[in-house]
Amino acid sequence: MNTVKINSIKNLNGHIEIRIEADESHKNPILYVKARKEENCSLSFSPYSFNNNKVIFRIPASSLSYTNIYYDAYLEYINRDGDLVQERIKNSSRRKRLALNLLNLKHQRVQHSEHEYLVTEYFAVGGYLAFQVRETDEYDNYKYKLKEFLACLLAPLMYWRYKDSKLIYEKFSNYARDNSFYYFAYTQKNDKHNKLFYIITKNSPDIKNLEPYKKNVVYFMSIKHILLILISKYFIASESKGHAYAWRHNQSIPRYFLNRKPFVFLQHGVLGLKKVDRTFFANNRLNHADLFITSSEIEKKIVLDFLGYKEQDVAVTGLARWDNFKGLSKEKKIFVMPTWRVQLDLLSDEEFLRSEFYLAYSKLLHSTKIKQILHDNSYQLHFMLHPKFVRFEKYFMSDDENIKIIHQSEEPIDQELKTSELLITDYSSIMWDALYYDCPTLLFQFDQDDYLQRQGSYLDFQADLKDIIIKNPQILLKKIVAFMQNKETVNLSSLKQKYFSYTDQENSKRIYDSIGQWESSYQFKPLYKKHS
Structure with a gap:
């Protein structure tokens, strides 16, 4: 199969003009631009003109949605045998590919609402034509x-x-x-x-x-x-x-x-x-x-x-x-830090507020019972989101004096772990830091089945970590009470021996x-x- 080759790329009045080498063996050509991370997001464009063994397409730069970052280009056509073929478009000239990528000559600015985005043509690994959409920043100066x-x-x-x-x-x-x-x-x-x-x-x-x-x-x-x-x-x-x-x-x-x-x-x-x-x-x-x-x-x-x-x-x-583990003194504090979910990356604010993730942690933070538990036992709860959730941080708040919403820019994670008596996370690797620092941990995995299907794990949760995994919110509250009143925890020494080759201060x-x-x-x- 011969890869479809580019003749030239131009930017014209808000359009990306692509000229592709084609002849009578490329019947009914259609240009497809597909979002790299979203299978169902695909744009199709008919030829602007077709002559002299060249087919010309014009793509409105504004048609590439800013909610997707990377797009790949394909040409679909009917070949001489009558088969429907779809091929990626490439440039075989290394010199032309380097000129486009290194000098950043091909880009257009597109306005979406109050934000300006840059649509850039480039050649990905293998020389294939691709597009990037990103918000402009100070480094475009x-x-x-x-x-x-x-x-x-x-x-x-x-x-x-x-x-x-x-x-x-x-x-x-x-x-x-x-x-x-x-x-x-x-x-x-x-x-x-x-x-x-x-x-x-x-x-x-x-x-x-x-x-x-x-x-x-x-x-x-x-x-x-x-x-x-x-x-x-x-x-x-x-x-x-x-x-x-x-x-x-x-x-x-x-x-x-x-x-x-x-x-x-x-x-x-x-x-x-x-x-x-x-x-x-x-x-x-x-x-x-x-x-x-x-x-x-x-x-x-x-x-x-x-x-x-x-x-x-x-x-x-x-x-x-x-x-840097210096055994800082513990505070009467619970540190809650869930990790991100792949399916939440591209959600709108309205969709996020309906997500199982948001509803689970919002209920925890606003639970009358958790507030009472913290008050009765003189404990603080610090809640921190993963950096990938930064645009949704505004929806996590609390008016309770014992519950504090903190941001990674304000407080280093290791400081929180070293001074907390209990960590509640889900699938985050900070569990291993907590284990190293002898901080008891509970894994709140209310969405475990969905997580394993979408993300997956290298460990067998049931075989390796079943003693600290909790799926039910009510059981989580009971475990928190049991910890506060009796310091009920899982023996960490066996886990440390299994998962760490060293527990000294010679790692660096x-x-x-x-x-x-x-x-x-x-x-x-x-x-x-x-x-x-």
Whole structure:
């Protein structure tokens, strides 16, 4: 089967004009634009014109809904044999693909209500035509394009100074409180000649944490930051590569270099309760980890069996943030933090308010019984949503003095865990942190059947965790009362022995040693060759 090829792409008065090579073997051609994450969202377009072995389509940029981020393009036609064929559209010229992706030449601005969106054409892995729709942000300003231009000019001059540098960061390069920060702090204290640089936004709530190490701090989207993306040897992070640069700005020269650099994945949590998407799979060309950090042999087996990594690509060390466990004094407090659900990603506000998730936690927060329980036992309840729910945070509130709605930007999760007497979550990996910190945990899985069908788990809930799983809201309240009055808990020691290879405070040292061993054997490709 011959892939349908593009002749040219133009932006014309709010339309994307696509010229495709076609002839008499492509009868009744129709262009389909399909949303990548929503199977039922597909747009079809008839030819604008068809002549001289070229079929021309014009797509109104505003027709690509902002509720879907990525779209792929297909041509459907009847071939010479009378078969209905549907093929992806590609550009076979690497030079033209790079020109479009690196220079970000093809985009249009579309107004939806009070927000402006950018519709961008680009070529995905394999050279296939795709579209991205994202809201415009400050990094679309031309001053950042100028910074990128200057960084590209400086890269050959500064290469030999920074060629051994490494970059480290956390979510959106806006935090310094997770595995990346604790590993970075370890290297600054124990390796005086390290060339590890921490990326952080200037207005980060955690900027104070980096004050002792400011000579190795670079500000997000500064010229030096972009320069180091171009030159640095590799990246280390607790998030994907995309968090090291302007979010979803996928077409630029820095992004091109970022995508091709080696990557050490410190992990954000521990694998087990939730099957992960393909972002970190070994066969993902853009985000796969060249070294994957894990906490136990059980987790390592998940990475090998389900994510497709090889033995030499995985290290069992423990998480860097666990080294900071200093046994803070406990407060009479219950910490409630549910994780996100894949089916809630694209819901409107009205649909979310009807969801089983919202109704379950709203009832818990507004329950007369939970308020009475907290009051009678002098306990506080702190409720925190996963960051992916940030646009729905406004719907979770309480007028009770013992119930506090908190946000991740206000209070680090590990601080909440270390000072709470009980954690209530569902499928979140923070369960493993709570276990490490000896914080009793209940898993409120009122939607377990639906969750397993949509998301899935690497563990057998009934075999592995049945003693702490609760499906009924009334039983959850009874368990909370029993805990407050009798400190009734499950024995954690057996779970710790099973799921953690180490429970000391040497995780960062093991990570450091593992990275050093990996680096010494990895075949790095130089950006420039030194001439004599």
